Amino acid sequence: MSDELTHFSEAGRARMVDVSGKADTQRVAIASGILRMQMATLERIRAGRIAKGDVLTVADVGAVMAAKHTPDIIPMCHSIALSGVDVVFSEIVEPDASGCVGIKAVVTATCVGQTGVEMEALCAANVALLTIYDMCKAIDRGMRIECVQLEEKRGGKSGVWKRGEGK
16 A cells, blocks of 8 residues: 555645546445443433434434535545445443443445545544434533544455554
8 A cells, every 4th residue: 555645746736536547346444433422311312302303313314415425525535326324323331431421333335436435434424423413412512522433444456454453
C-alpha cells in the first residue's frame, strides 16, 4: 500500500482521484462508534418510550441514507453503487468512568466497484449515532459520541485491513 496522498494534484490542488484504471472488485468496509448516555436514557430507548418514535429503527434508516449520500457531503468521495448497508446496534451496559452506558453501532457497507466503501461505512456509523442523539436530546443533552472508527476493509489492490493488525 502506498503512503502517497492521492487526493492532491502535482500542483498541490485538491482533486478527485481517477479510479477508471482500477478493476471492479467486491469491497467491504466495517465501521463502528459509540453513543454514551445516562442509564435512564438507554432504559427509555429499550422500552420504546421516546416521544419521537422507535429510536433504533429510525437510526438504522438514517445510517442507510447517510451511506447513500456520502459523496454529497465528503467533497472528494466517489459516487458508489452500494450493494448493501447493514447496521447492528448493541447495548453497552457496563458504565464508563463517568457513569454512562451506551449504544454501539456497527455498520457494514458493501459494493462491487473500483473504489472502497470506507467513507460510506464511517458516515453511516456517525449518522446512526447522531440520529439517536437527535431523538433523545430532550432527555439527555450530555450524550457523547466516541470511538467512531474503521474496523475493517476488504477488497481492491490493498486487500484486507483490520484494526489492530498494523497499517
